Each structure stands twice: as structure tokens, then as C-alpha cells.
Amino acid sequence: MTLRPMGERALLAEVDDLARVLELHAALAARPPAGIDDLVPAARTVLVVFDPARIAPAAVRRWVLSAAGADRDAVPPGPLVGIPVRYDGADLDETAALLGIRPVELVARHAAAEWTVAFTGFAPGFAYLVSDDWALDVPRLARPRTRVPAGAVGLAGEFAGAYPRETPGGWRLIGTTDAPLFVPDAPEPVLLTPGARVRFVPEPARISAATGGDPAGGGPDATEASSPPGFPSAAHAPEALRILAPGAFATVQDLGRPGRAALGVARSGALDRAALRVANRLVGNAESAAGVEIALGGLRAVAERDTWVAVTGALADLQIDGRAVDAYTPLLLPAGAELSIGVAHAGARFVLAVRGGVAVPESLGSRATDVLASLGPPALRAGDVLHVGEPEGPVPPVDVFPWSVPAATVEVSLAPGPRADWFVPAALRTLGAATWTVSGDADRVGIRLDGPTLARVRHDELPSEGMRPGAIQVPPHGRPVILLADGPVTGGYPVIAVVTDATLDRLAQARPGDRVRFRGA
Template sequence: MSSPDIRWAGPRALLIELGSLEHVLALHAQLLEHPPAGQVDVLAAARTVLAVFDSRANAQAARAAVALLDSSPSADAASSADPVRIEVVYDGEDLAEVGRLTGLGADGVVAAHTGQLWTAAFGGFAPGFAYLVGENQSLNVPRRSTPRTSVPAGSVALAGNFSAVYPRSSPGGWQLIGRTAARMWDLDRDQPALIRPGCTVQYVAVRELVEVSEPAGGAPAAPQANAPAKAATGAGPALEIVIPGPQSLIQDLGRAGYRDLGVSAAGAADTASARQANRLAGNPPGDAVIENVFGGLTVKARGELTAALSGAPAPAEIEGPHGSRPAPMYAPFALHDGEFLRLDRPTAGLRTYLAVRGGINVPAALGSRSTDLMSGIGPEPLADGTVLPVGEVARGRIVGDPEPSTLPDDIAAGAMDRPVVLRITTGPRDDWFTPGSREALTAQTWSVTPESNRIGVRLGTTGAGAALERSRTEELPSEGVVAGSLQVPPSGLPVLFLADHPVTGGYPVIGAVIPEDLPAAAQLPPGTSLRFVAVDPETLQPLTSAPSL
């Protein structure tokens, strides 16, 4: 076979483009079975495999090794396990239309759908959503011209040459041909996803659905979240949420290794500040903290606590039976039993982190306590009355000394008179844009819009700036994306993906903010001006000429 087209997706990830889905699945299986050194995640898509690494050096070594791999499909590559049976009532709203589009009629569509095995090629936009490819092209139909604003959970659908089951209610433009009671995602199972890449599926027509009683119970539903423990009122220390503010979430360093299941890493948007808060409180770096946006948070200590604040500097006051006192930023402080900590609006930046010695000890989901707003996994957003248990303090852990802020000077100062500068590497799809737009990405100033959130920083133009224009107009098959990706939708206005970004995207990525600058990107409030500067991925020094990939 010809060599794969290997592109950089940021300095630590490879986007490997192959000639067919069969080659994608073969290479994906090889990378799962024999992962190169430092591989932290791998994701198959329609024509690409995304491999993410823990360092530039390991990514470079893997790039050289992947170029020599033979990704030709083998005869024994198919799954040897029995197919997963999915019972379907074929009464979907689009069944007659699919019958017309294919020329098969409604009964013929059912026969074609149940008469072949389907193979899970890759994960989708939500946990448990798997793109299934059939053995033939008989049911290849376009998406609906107008997507539905809400597709019911359990809907069985077709789009292109793929079939899928919606694991939860969500918008969607696929053609609906039936419904199932199969639970596509259940965190109470050892394997939460009913279907993983490489699995085979047999659809079975039934007249009515029999819902199997499971621990989580009932019909298909949204991915479960670990509800904050309002009943956690035991003898141990705890932190009570009195007022959550605009948004307060429990976050740690996230959950890697689940992209294939449609689950992003999530975790703290500003990992540098979250690590600092834990370091100051005497915790390991991965302990859970509270991530607060725009202040307004009030908490009450249950028991004697040691806490620390980091990230966006915000005036903070401690009030209790014996008076009030200010709480410092970037230094540990005591929070006595019954005292209240009130956090005001930040004077600069966007997100402030609160750590308590021992860490927030709520149940973990897929190995992490982080709230993932995109996937709906992890603790719910914090609400008044929520009681958060605090973990035991490991022996030998001591609080840290006061430190300076981890925020860059131009953000920490709160000055709005000059743009914040973020470093980027180009690609993997910069060749989809006109030369003028590739130049404009770094030549013009952009602004952060109010629609920004943990999924991504949405950008607008300023002054004489213009939206980016594509040189290629065809549809890009969905492919894996990393945090920091600058994805460009049809509007031409980039979206800078943050911690809760979708694992795949269908719009071209023109560049990626380097991992070292992502904490700064997460601290940009609406209205901030910013500029991008292209850097060499090896030295992180500004480029003076086209990058050598």
C-alpha cells in the first residue's frame, strides 16, 4: 500500500490519513494492541486515525514508526466475538422516505438493515454513539436537509453508509428508521459502551420492545452523572456550597483514553492554576478542585480545613463567628469550622480555582472526578446546598509556600489595551484555506465573544479583520481533534477548542494553540483581544518561514 499521509495536529498529536475505512480500522487496531511509547489516546474516524502523545519527542518517534507500518486489512481483522444484538421496532419517522430514496420501500429497508452485519468503525459526538458501517451500500442515504432540534434517545438512524443508535436525546440530522430499548451507555457496567470500535452488530426486527431492568434502570437515557452528595453529612470534614455563582464545577486533570467512546478528556480548563491550587493546599496535582467562573461563589467549612485559591485573581473574604478577614490568593490559608468563604468577581482573567487539603472526594467516573459538560459525565454543576466531602490527608503532605500567579502578565494585569498573544502550530488542514486566510490568521487581531465556554473560545473579528475563507469547499469527513485546535466553521470565525471539546469535528482545523498556552486561553474573558503567532513545534520560537513538517 502507499504510505499514509501523516499530518501534525498540534505539536504532540498525529492525524494519519488513509485510503479507506478498512485501512483506518487496521491501523487503529495496531496502535491499540502495540501502542508506541507515550501514546495516551488513539481515535479512529472515517478516513483518519488520531494518535495523541505525552510529549513532542514521543510523537516524533511514533511518526517515524507509523510511516513504516503496514495498515493493510488482514483476513482475521474482523471481530471474533459474537455480534451484539439490538432489537428494533421499525416505525421511524423517516422510514418511508428512506424507502423512497433507496428504491427499496419500507419493508425492503427493514430487510436490508437486518440482513447484514454492521461493524462499529469509530465513536461519535456523544458517549455510546458509534458509527456502524454495513456490508454493502444498499442503505446509503443523505442526511436530512433540515436537522431535528431533538432526536429521541434510542432512535435507530441512517446517514451516508452509516447506521447508529442515539444514546441520548440530542439534535441530529440522520434519517430515523426505528427505535430500540438497548442501553448504549451505562456507567454501571464494566464496559460502559455497549458497542466499541471493531464490534459487530446484528439488528433484529421486533414488534415491541422489552426493556431490561438494569442497575441504572429503564429506557435509553443520557450518560449518567455522579450527583453531588447532598447527603454527605458524615463525621468527616466537608465543604458546603452556599451560593455557586454563575458556574462552579468539580474538576481534576481529566480522563484520558476514552476518545473512542466519544468521551473527551475534560478536566480543569486552566490546568496550571488547578495544579498550583493543589500544590499550595498540600495535595497531589490530580486532586479534585472547584473551578469557578466570574466569582460569586460562597462556601461554608464543615470541620477544620486548609484551602488555597489560584487562577483569576479575585477579592475573597472569610466571615465567621469571630469576625472577618481577607483570604489571600496564591497562598494556603485556614478555613475554620462554620466559617464562610466568599469569592468576588475576578479583577482579571476568568476562572478561579479553590482547593482544600485532602481534595474534593466525590465518586469518580471513568477514573476522574471532573465534570464534562459536553459528554454529561461526572459530577453535576454545583448548586446551593451541595455538600462536598473532603478526602483524608496523606502522611507527609505539607502545604506549599506562597507563589506568584501562573497567569501570563498580560492577563494577570487585566489590561485590555493590547492583545493577548497565543502561540500556534499550523495544520493539520491549513491547506484547505486560501493563502490570504492563512496569513490573516496570524496577521489580524481577534476578539473573544460572549458565546465562549468550556467547549471552546469563540472568536470574532476586530477593526478591518475578515473571516477566514476556504480554498476547498467539499465536506470534510469527521476526524479527531485535540484541545487547542482552531476549527473553522462555515462562518469563517475560528473556535479554539478547550477541555470539553468534542472528540471529532467535521470542519477543517487551520492550526492549534500549543499545550503550554492552553491555560492562558482558558482565562480569556469576553471582549479580550488576541493575536496568534506561528511557532516552530520543536523550539516554540516564532517562525520566519514556512514550517518544516
Template sequence: MSALPTRTLPMGDRAILVEVEGLDAVLALHARLVAEPPPGVIDLVPAARTVLITVDPAVLSLSRARAWVTDAATAASAEQAAAPAEVELDIRYDGADLEDTAELLGMTAAELAGRHAHATWTVAFTGFAPGFGYLVSEDWPFDVPRLATPRTRVPAGAVGVAGVFSGAYPRETPGGWRLLGTTDEPLFDPARPSPALLAPGMRVRFRTLAGEERTLAGRERTLAGEERTLAGEERTLAGGAGALRVEEPGLLATVQDRGRPGSAALGIARSGAMDRRALGAANRLVGNPQGAAAIEITLGGFRAVALADMLFAVTGGGGPLRLAGRDIDPYAAHRWPAGAELEVGWIERGARAILALRGGVEGLLVRGSRATDILSGLGPAPLAAGDLVEVGPVPAAPVPPSPDAAWGAPDGDDLEIDLAPGPRADWFTADARATLFEATWVVSGAADRVGIRLDGPSLARARDDELPSEGMVPGALQVPPSGRPTILGPDAPVTGGYPVIAVVTDAALDALAQARPGSRIRFRHARVRS
């Protein structure tokens, strides 16, 4: 019995990328892997020619994961594929690019709409945004170029084509696909047990609706549960009485916990606190579970007033910290009397501070997490002046004694970051691979929770062909045509089309979270356990 031909590539110290011959093999292998995952598997992300497998190495080593893939490839080649689930999407062919795309392909708009509607589509993989499915079809022979200038706004429900793919936008987002029509189907609803309507391997058919046409610009939808209204000038995250009122959020303040691992196949990023050590430390200081939701403050400038007596701690990046106008220490639990103002001043060392409140921050729960994903819009919105933040019930665990000495803020100005191998290192020249570790890289102004763009020498490619989209992990160093890498953050899309030369180790991600614009980074080779 012959196995599906596979090639296993490294993706950092917690994942492998399995490359196969094409989409049919991807779907067969992914179906087999999903059917019987061993303990320790966190995510399985199919893409155009690969399946990304993310593991907890404390439970499942990378070598055992590779052996599991080998067994699954053998079984997948012998199995008859089960009949896939099917879904019908009602569509109006009223897209802004329908006429131009038809002319580009040498047919009328009616002919193009008919070809699109009569094709049987398969969800190859998801990504770009939660619930966005990349659809392929043997009935669709066209390779359609993307728009030369992407739109800054594509409304939810827009159905478009790009390359060999078709897809429908679950929410308003920028995009460069050519828009053929619109659908009213709720493509992504966080309140559903399976929030994404389209899942890898599913069959999709479009059903043409007759009746009055509408324009894309005339309709806007947002994710179910995401839309929020302002009551006066105040919002309460969980709908009850607030424990504190935000006076100034600073540059960016969001609710974060340990994030949403295990949902990447639905296009949902992990998200969560960038500095997980700081989150755990702050929660320990106030007696919370280590993964309780807290407030992540980027570069400081945060002020809030307590509406009830509370206990809090601030960890992570260091700067002025004042309660009721008096300086206080970080990395210690403090009483916060009702009516007093807490100020987390502009951070001088590092980039991000964590404010933990005893009881944890309450808020919108999506896929088991309260984390704010700034790219997809999942979770609570970033905090704004006037917001009321609620805390949960006081935990049973006591508040531990304060440490004898302050733990100290991280220094984010000069960082040494460990890199594990990436799957596409061979796409770069030997000189580029050496330069990655020899150069001093500088964090650019384009650095946030989605990604950190680095300034430095250009990394030359050994090959220039286009890479089909494949699964990504936080810490992946994607290298765009400019040659300067971007390190993906916790809110980055779960798939991407730029080659990954290396991956920041999981342990080094917390230090990287404290990098700020102007920080200098030197990379070093990590020892990766197989």
C-alpha cells in the same frame, strides 16, 4: 512487501493525523497500532479516513511516532485481519422518521426496516457522544440527507441514519439524524470495565423485535450512574457527610481534576481543569497531589459555607476573595473554620479560578476521573445551590510554607497564544493563513468548556468539499463555513468534520483557559519539536 499508503499530517505539538485511502485501511491500521503501542501513546482515534495519534512527547517524540506508523502500515498490509467481535442490538422500527425516510428512498417503511435490519454493519469510529458508534455497511447503498432542522432532543436508544452511516444514541442529546427505530441496549455504562458497547472494528447486527410498538417520546434513559436525585434541597457528591455547602455556584462551578486522557477512542473527551497550572498550584499549596480534584469556578460569583474545619487555597483568575467577610489573599493556604462563608467574587482578571480543599474533592468517579464533562454529562453534575461537597482523607504530605510573594492572577484581556500546524491548513488560501496570525481576534460570548468561538475576519477556503469526520484534540482551531474559527475545549467531541487550520500548543492551553468574552487574542507561530 508494500505498506498501506499513508500520509502523515501535523495536529499540534502532541499529535499526528494519519490519512489512508478509506475505511478498510483505517480499520487495518488502527488494529495494528492498538496491538503494539509503544510507551508514550495516549490516544488512538480512528475516523472515516484517518487515525489520530496523541502522544506524550516527553516519552515518545513525534518523529518516533511517525516511524512507528510507517512500520505498522507495512505490517498491517501483510496481516490477515482477525475475525471482528460481533454484537446484536434488538430494535423496534418505530422511529419518527421511518415513513418519511422510506418515501425519500422510494420504498415502503417495511422495506426500509428490512434493508436496515438485514445489513451487516461495522463500527467505523466513535465520537459525537460517549458510546456513539458510526456504523457503515456494504449492504447499505444509501446516502441519506440529515434533517433540515436538527431536533433539540433525541431520546437515548434512538437508532437513526445520516449520510452513509447508521448509529444509536447512547443518551438524550440534540441530533439531526433521521430516526428509524429504538433499542433498549445499554450502549454506554461508565460502571462497566469497557463502558462503550460498540468499539471501532466491531460488527453489529440489528435484530427486529416483535410486539407492542412504542414511541421515542415515551421513553427516556440516562447514562448509568449519571442520574441523581435531590434529597430535600441538598445533594452530597459522594454520599457521605459534606465538608462544605454551596450557597451560590455563580455562573458555573464544576468538579475538575486532570481529566480522562486515553479514552477518546470510546468517544470520551479528555475533560479536566482548563487551567492545569492553576489546579496544580492550588493543590500544592494545601499539600494535595497535583491532580487531585478541585472546584473550577467560571467568572466567579461562588459562595459556600464550611461544615467542618478545612484548609483551602484559591488560584487562577483574580477577583474579590473573602472569608467570613474579610479580604484574603489568593495563592495562599487558609484555614476555613466550620460555619464561615467563603466568597469567590466576580473574577476581574482572567476567567476561571480553582478552589482546592486539603484532601481533594470526592465525587462520582468515571474512567478514573472525577471531572465534570458538561457536553456528555459524564462525572458529577455542575454544582448547584444546596449541594454538599465532600473531601477525601487528609494526605500524608505536609502543607508547604506559603510563598514569599503572591504569584499573581493571569491577565486574560490581551493574550498571545502559540499555534502549531494543523492538518488542514492547505484547505485555506494563503491570505487566510496569513490573516490568522496578523488579525486581532476577540473572544465571543459563545465561549465555554466545549469551545471558544472567535470574532474577527473570515478565513477563506481554498477548497469547499466536505471533510469526513476525523479525530480532534483540545486546542484545535476548527473553521466552519462562516470562516471564523472555534478553539475546541477539553469537553469538545473527540471527532469533528470542520477543517483544522492550526492547533494551540499544549503549553498555551492554560493561558487560553483565562480568556473571557471580549478578550483579545493574537496568535504567533510556535516552534514544534519533531
């Protein structure tokens, strides 16, 4: 086993094959010490995420090494989960022909195998299943679909899997399931967790009623009856602000969902966590309360009642009923008054805190909107009403809170990445010496930087492995991509370095055309 650093808060334990991944992950998950925040199995690695304030990195390494030497027979088998499936997939016949067998034989082999959840990723609840009973290698589609429906059962390479929700995908579809693969509000939201054993149980295709109604009894009006309501709010929470214009892109964010990467769920939450914490403190909220993150400004809102607010983050002209007001200070917005946040002059994201915190239902313990996983409330629209909860304390008597204008050149510090040896020795020097430009491909998922090419010495495929916010992946084009809070929890591009957690928030204020410098490369 090889231990590789993934920044200053995680390490990557690399083993020989997927079977050893399953054994190591099970051994680690059996007795994690205090300070271990997440364990993310992947194709050849287990990512171990820890809090260095609670456990020393050396202690983490000793624990992982001791788990690797544990008795393999001591690891109990995971729970057995039955997945009902109708073998009606669009690619069933073609896949069987590619493998040189009949469709009925492909179905029989798939249903007879006992599968194991090796790891999750790609989307929350999407499980990569492997089986010792399955010796077939299924090629992916040459042209991935832009839309794979929820419940589709597919094959790719050595893996089987089922799509928890509608996404793009290149797997070959052989069936359909109605199993609840991912239910965000359930006590156990993910049905197929790492280590679980899975059996696919064939069921006959259902025949729709001649009227076109749902054979389960929903009827032709079921879709209309279940249409989504307006912007969600917590039950009985008072109204505070009505959105007149949301700006370019505004979402509800708190401090996110840490510790759920093994389920395929990203941390998410505010990109500028410091700005959220300060804004909440200025209106008497707990630092973790939900606020509104606004990209590039342009938000306008009217108070439904007397409401304290605070605006932090980027720089723009702020007004209440046309009167200029200050950022980073508590602002009393009288009932009927309009708050206006202008277009950002510097920086990219604002945080709007409302006294009591934005009250929307929690998904997986957080109110944050995850744009990649479609968790949390939708992006704000004109007409949405923000409800609020109970504040934690009084509004502080603050006249001035020290802050600085976000700079056009963002400087961040680096910690070692696990795959620096995939690059020529000069690549790390280039990473630190160059001044990079933020491209137009910059959002809550990640930032692609324009600049010199980071040359590689290895060009083979990297098996999927755990990722972290701040990880700097380098795709084949050679330009770095920095993963942010909504980024995927696993990925297949080598990580040359990782932005330190202490400086990661600065990237929230990087806008297209701004410059980025790395320190410590």
C-alpha cells in the same frame, strides 16, 4: 497514506477510504508502543496522539508507516455484538419512501446486514456503523430535531447508529433499542467500540399494560422512586463545605479523562490545569485531586468543619467572614466561617481546592464534569455539600506563592495543523498578525474569536476527523474556533493550526471582550 501534523502531540494519518481506516486502526491498536496515548479513527483518518516526552515524533511516524504496510489479512475481526431493536421509528415510513422501497424491505435490509463500528464521536458511545451489505444512501433531515431520545436507532448517509443518550440530531429514526450503549460506571462503558461487528436483531413491539405501568414490572411509581438524589458524594466521605451561592457556573474538575477519545469521550478536566495543580499543592493534596472550577466568580460557601482551602486562577476580592484574604496561599476556614469569592476583576476562572480533594463518584476514572457529554456530577447549586477525601501530605508552610494577574491580552503559541492547505497562503499570516477578540461564544467546549476572515481555497465538505483540545477549527464564516477540554473528539471543520499544550491553559482565563494573539503562525 499521508501523515499530517495535529499540533506537537498528535498526527493525522489520512488514507483513501473508510475500509483503509478500519484496517489501519486495527493494525495500530494491535501493538501500540509506549508513549501512544490515543488512537481515534474517523471517516478517512486515524488520529494518533502521543507523549513526546516518552516517544519521539519521528518514531511515531515510522510506527504508523510500518502499520500501514502490514498484512491486511493479519488483522482479526472484531467481536460480534447483537443489538435488539424495535422497528418503530418516527421516520421509518418516510425514509423507505425516499429510498423507493417498502418499510418492510428497509427493515429486512437493515437487520440482514452485518455492520462494523467505523468510529465513534458526537457523543460518548455514539458509534458510526458501516456495512458492505448496505448500499443505500439516506439523506439527513432537512431540519434536525432538537431532541432525539436515548436508544433511537437511525440512518444518515452510508451510516447507521443508535443514540446512547438524549441529544439533538438530524438522522432519520427507524427504530428503538434498550441496549446499554454507554454506561459510564461500568468496567467496559461503551458497548460498540471501533472495529466491533454489529447485528441488529428485530424484536416485537412491547405492549404496555392497561394500567400504564412498565411491562417490565416497574409500575407507575418507578419514575418517582428513581428520581435523582442531591449532589453526589463518595461513600462515608466527611462534609467540608456547604455551597451558599455557586456563582455564574461552578463544576467539579480534576485533570480529566485522557486517552478515551476513541470511545467518544473528551479529555475534559480543569481548563487551567496549572491553577488546579498549584491549588492542590497549597493544601497538601495530590496535584490530580478534584477541585471546584468557578466561572467569573461569585461563589460563597460555609465550612461544615475546620477546612483548609486555596483559591487560584483569576483575580477577585477574597474574604473569610468579611475579612480580606489572599489568593495563592493556604487558608484555614474555621467551622461556620464563610468564604466569599468576588466577581472576577481579571481572568475568567477560579480554582477552589479543598484539603482532601472533592470526593464525588468517578465516571470513567475521573471526577470531572464534562458539560458536552453530561459526564460527572452536575453543576453546583445552592445547598450542595462538598465532601472530601484523604489529603496526600501536610499543608505546606507557604507565605507567598508567586503568581501574576491574568492579562487582558492572552498570547498563545501555535503548532502546525493538518488542514492549513485548505486556506489561502495569507490566512496563516493573518492568523498570527491579527489581534482577535473573544466573542460571547466562549465556554468549556470552545472559544469563538472575532476578527478578520480566514479565506479558504477549498469549500467542499471535510469528512469527520479526530480533534484535540487546542485545535483551531475554521467554520464557513471564516472566524477561528478554539476547541477546549470539553470539545468534541471528532469534527468536520478544517483545522488550520493547534495551540501548543504548554500555552493552552492561558485560554482558560480569556473572557468575552479580551484579546488573543497567536505566536508562531
